Amino acid sequence: xxxxILNEQEAAILRETIAASQHIVICAHKSPDGDAIGxxxxxxxxxxxxxxxxxxxxxxxxxxxLSWLPGCDDIVRYDKYPDKVQQAFxxxxxxxxxxxxxxxxxxxxxxxxxxxKAQRVVIDHHLAPNLEAKLMISxxxxxxxSELVFRVIWQLGGFPELDKTWATCVYCGMxxxxxxxxxxxxxxxxxxxICQLLTKGIDKDKIYRNVFNNARVSAVRFRGHLMNEKLQxxxxxxxxxxxxxxxxxxxxxFIKGDLEGLVNVPLTIRGHKLSISLREDTDIDNRIxxxxxxxxxxxxxxxxxxxxxxxxxxxxxxxxxxxxxxEAEKIAQKAILxxxxxxx
Numbered sequence: 001x002x003x004x005i006l007n008e009q010e011a012a013i014l015r016e017t018i019a020a021s022q023h024i025v026i027c028a029h030k031s032p033d034g035d036a037i038g039x040x041x042x043x044x045x046x047x048x049x050x051x052x053x054x055x056x057x058x059x060x061x062x063x064x065x066l067s068w069l070p071g072c073d074d075i076v077r078y079d080k081y082p083d084k085v086q087q088a089f090x091x092x093x094x095x096x097x098x099x100x101x102x103x104x105x106x107x108x109x110x111x112x113x114x115x116x117k118a119q120r121v122v123i124d125h126h127l128a129p130n131l132e133a134k135l136m137i138s139x140x141x142x143x144x145x146s147e148l149v150f151r152v153i154w155q156l157g158g159f160p161e162l163d164k165t166w167a168t169c170v171y172c173g174m175x176x177x178x179x180x181x182x183x184x185x186x187x188x189x190x191x192x193x194i195c196q197l198l199t200k201g202i203d204k205d206k207i208y209r210n211v212f213n214n215a216r217v218s219a220v221r222f223r224g225h226l227m228n229e230k231l232q233x234x235x236x237x238x239x240x241x242x243x244x245x246x247x248x249x250x251x252x253x254f255i256k257g258d259l260e261g262l263v264n265v266p267l268t269i270r271g272h273k274l275s276i277s278l279r280e281d282t283d284i285d286n287r288i289x290x291x292x293x294x295x296x297x298x299x300x301x302x303x304x305x306x307x308x309x310x311x312x313x314x315x316x317x318x319x320x321x322x323x324x325x326x327e328a329e330k331i332a333q334k335a336i337l338x339x340x341x342x343x344x
Contacts, residue, residue, distance in 0.1 A: 001188075001189060001192045002189075003150075003151050003154050003155065003189060003192070003193070004151070004154075004155045005137065005139060005148065005151045005152065005155065006137070006152065006155055010135060010137075011155060011156065013134065013135050014121065014135055014152070014156070015156065017094060017119060017121065017134060017135065018047065018050060018052070018094070019050075020093075021052070021093045021094035021119075022093055023088075023091045023092045023093050023094070023118075024047060024052055024053075024054040024055070024092065024093075024094045024095075024096065025054065025055050025056075025057055025088050025089055025092040025094070025095045025096070025116075025118070026040050026043055026044055026047075026054050026055070026056045026057070026095075026096045026098055027040075027056070027057045027058065027095060027096070027097055027098070027106070027109070027113065028040045028056070028058050028098055028099050028100065029058075029059070029099060029100040029105040029106060030058075030059040030060055030105060030106055030107045030108075030109070031059075031060060031061075031256070031289075032058050032059075032060075032062055032063075032066075032099075033063070033066075033176060033177070033260075034066055034172055034173055034175070034176025034177060034211060035099050035144045035145050035146050035173040035174070035176055035177035036058070036098065036099040036100075036145070036173075037058075037062060037066050037069060037072065037075075037169075037172075037173070038066075038069065038144075038146045038169045038170060038171075038172040038173020038174070038176070039098045039099050039123065039144070039145035039146040039148070039149045039169075039170070039173045040056050040058075040075075040098045040099070041056070041069060041070070041071045041072070041075075041166075041169040042146060042149045042150070042153075042166055042169045042170040042173065043096060043098055043123065043149050043153075044056055044071065045071070045162060045165065045166040045169065046149075046153045046158050046162065046166070049158060049161045049162060050158075054096075055076060055088045056071075056074065056075045056076065057075070057076045057077075057078060057085045057088055057089070057109070058075055058076075058077055058078065059077070059078045059079065059106050059107055059108055059109040060077060060078065060079045060107075060108075061077065061079070061256050062075065062077075063256050063257030063260060064214070064255060064256070064257045065210070065211050065212075065214045065215075065257045065260060066172075066211065066257070068210050069168070069169055069172060070165045070168065070169065071165075071169070076088065078108060078109040078112070079108065085109065085112060086112055089112050089113070089115075089116040089118070090116070092116060092118040093118050093119065094118055094119050094120075094121065095113065095116055095118045095119070095120050095121075096120075096121045096122075096123065097113075097120060097121070097122045097123070097124070097131060097133070098122075098123050098124070098145055098149070099123075099124060099125075099126075099144075099145035100124055100126065101122045101124035101126055101129025101130070101131050101136070101138055102126065102128065102129055102130050102131060103130060103131060119133075119134045120132065120133040120134060121133060121134060121135045121137070122135070122136045122137060122138065123137045123145055123148050123149060123152065124137070124138055124145055124148075125138070125139050125140055125141075125142040125143070125144060125145055125147070125148060126140065126311070126312065126313075127140050127301070127311060127312070127313075128311070137152060140313075141187075143174060143177060143178050143184050143185050143187065143190055144173055144174045144177035144178065145173065145177075146169075146170045146171075146172075146173025146174045146177065147173075147174050147190065147193060149170060149173075150170050150174075150193050150196075150197075151193075154196075159196070162200070163200060164200045164201045164202055166200070167197040167200035167201075167202045168202050168207060170197060171194070171197045171202055171204060171207055172207050172211065174190070174193070174194075175204075175207065175208065175211070176211060177316075178190075179261070179264055179316075180208065180212070182264075183293075183295070183315045183316065184313055184314075184315055184316065212261065215258070216253075216255075216258070218252050218253045218254075218258075219252070219254075219255075219258035219259075221252060222248070222249075222252035222254065222258060222259070223258075223259065223262050223265075225248070225252065226242055226244060226248075226259075226262065227242075227262075227265060227266075230242040230243055230244070231266060233266070233269065234336060236344070237274075237336055237337075237340055237343040237344060238271050238272050238273040238274065238343050238344070239272070239273060239274040239275070239276075239336045239343050240266040240269070240272065240274070240275055240276070241275070241276035241277070241278060241329070241332045241333075241336070242266075242276075242277060242278070243278045243279070243325050243328070243329055244259065244277070244278065244279040244280065245280050245325055246280045246282065249280075249282065254282075259277070259279070262277065263275050263276070263277040263291045263292070263293050264293050267293055267294075267295055272295070273294055273295055273296065273298045273342075273343050274292070274293075274294045274298055274300060274303075274336070274339075274343060275292070275293045275294070276290065276291070276292050276332050276335075276336075277289075277290065277291040277292075278290055278321075278325065278328045278329060278332060279291075280325050286322055286323055286324055287320060287321070287322055288320065288321040288322075288323060288325060288328040289318070289320060290304070290308040290310060290318060290319040290320060290321060290328070291317075291318050292304055292308070292312075292316070292317045292318065292319075293315060293316055294314070294315045294316075295315065297314070297342075298314075298315075298339075298342055298343065299314050299342075300312070300314065300315060300316070300317045301313055301314055301317040302339075303317070303335050303338075303339055304317035304318060304319045305319075306335070306338070307319075307331055307332075307334065307335040307338070308320065308321060308331070308335070309321065
């Protein structure tokens with residue numbers, strides 16, 4: 001099984017860059033998901049095994065369903081501690097951008113990264129990266145950034161020294177970014193990697209329960225409300241969408257992570273190909289957060305690019321709209337009709 005993804009020159013550059021760096025910052029994108037957190041923590045544990053003391057910085061809140069991950073308490077949030085994050089970047093001689101490779105993914109923290117003079121290493125699996133970096137480890141066909149972190153560490157010889165704590169973070173990242181290995185996960189290498197992670201003693205079933213079976217009662221009721229009252233199914237086109245308003249979020253005591261994975265639920269409808277979630281931003285007026293999921297060959301990333309100012313993977317993408325929720329609903333309808341030939 002060939003897990004190496006770097007050529008000899010790239011591997012040498014990465015080794016030398018890490019060895020020469022004294023102050024390393026790891027940063028992940030806004031609204032960090034399981035892959036962003038899992039890959040960041042996994043990379044941090046590896047760097048610590050080399051004697052480094054990395055600082056992980058994220059723009060905002062980590063979902064409650066991920067807060068149990070070992071090391072989460074040490075992650076510095078920009079929205080709560082902007083001065084600490086700024087200081088970390090000011091002192092950095094290396095910044096590792098994990099699970100994102102494009103400008104704009106840090107939102108309010110964008111200017112901090114842009115103003116940092118440190119060298120960058122990018123480890124990402126999204127399309128069209130545009131960040132300047134000394135080393136760009138970009139593999140759009142990978143299941144997750146956590147898979148790439150595993151592969152790089154494996155290639156650099158770091159695997160034997162790492163333990164269950166590290167493996168838990170990496171497995172969690174891979175699991176969440178594939179919906180429990182239900183999409184973007186047909187490469188046999190992924191299951192060889194899982195086998196290796198299991199040798200560290202991880203409890204994969206408990207990791208799954210910690211993430212997916214960890215909802216509050218109000219969140220379960222909220223999800224039921226949305227699927228019962230808000231889901232709009234276009235049966236002839238095997239597609240659906242639903243909207244989530246601030247008023248509803250307040251009514252059901254919404255916290256970040258409550259609706260994680262809900263966009264996948266409509267795909268359980270027989271023959272369904274596309275599901276779209278449209279949610280009002282909790283902080284910014286007239287900003288709609290869009291999530292798209294699909295099955296088989298339907299390119300929801302193309303739809304995200306064309307209609308929702310976004311992108312991503314073929315079966316899992318996202319975007320944003322600057323408009324009202326009513327206008328967003330009309331755009332979703334228009335998008336579905338525009339892709340009708342692929343949905344029938």
